[in-house]
Amino acid sequence: MGGMDVTFQRLGGNRYFANAARADGVTVQVPGYDRTSAIPHDLAHFVAEREFGVTRGFWGSVAAGALFTNMVVVSGRQKPHAAERSKQIIKAHADDLGISEALAGVVHDAVEEDLAVDVVLERLRGYWGIISAAPLPVVAADVEPAVNALRRAAERWAAVPVDEGLTLTWPLPVEKVPVPCAGKARTGRSRRGR
Template sequence: MHLTFVPDPRGECRTLIRRADGAEFELASYSRKHAVPHDLVHAVLERELGIPDGIYGCIAAGAVLSSMTQTGGKKRHDAKVRSARILKAAKGIGISEALASVFYAAYEQGRVPYAEVREAWGVTSALPCPYGDEQVARVARVLGEVGENWQARADPLVFPWPKELQAR
């Protein structure tokens, strides 16, 4: 899957998605002039933490969110049923949502959210947080690099998505 984050002159961001099955989509973002688009924060943390059933892993597997518009490629005959099945089974979307707000706030404050990640995890699961300090620091570092890159450009930002990182 290929992700391209496109700056919108109104301060928003559009995410262009080309899945391996050839389907192409546009995902509307509602970032309202934040330093880094919300959807880009999701992409960074889901990729760096290896969350296969987060937002982008579900999209890679065939899910279509209500904020997505198909712009190219063939629509699957079972697209709605497949999407609903993928999204119903996905546990990573809630985790990704909880962590995205934590990482975004920390990015804005220029710090690494070690304790906040564990706290957010505890809201979503009774199990111990699987993300150690090294992983949290890596997400914060990569988000910092991507954020600087995003703010310094007017061109689209291509974001590689690992083939193996998709929901089952």
């Protein structure tokens, strides 16, 4: 399983940040930028990715060891080659990161704007057409539970006092992305055998 706890910390106004305590003992901080929304965008990402089973989206990437440019390590010690691993994870997850952004954005809008499921699906089809030529892998039966889950999370978030947090556990499996080791022969042959 994911083994990562994410705490969304409320600041004054609609400001927040999130701390993700990964299974490897490292805690990273994700700054919050969306000061106009009542629901943190990163919370919408968490819920949408969880509900749609996106293991290679933003939070799945963080759980796997990705460190995006706006993030900082706040505690723990990263493993050797953490920067290379992070780059490989982000590269390997690139398509799913785009998909998760579309899913999170649409689900976030659905709750913030109280949209009907058919409107949510239409918006999602519009985003999906930009991301992929494949058919949309989501139907109305998938959208409604995700929107309802974000509504419940939004209610929990609204009850969090300033300077306190809402902690959620990442429930999805973490994908291990292999990182090429520096200094090893790439051909598979020993250097002695040459």
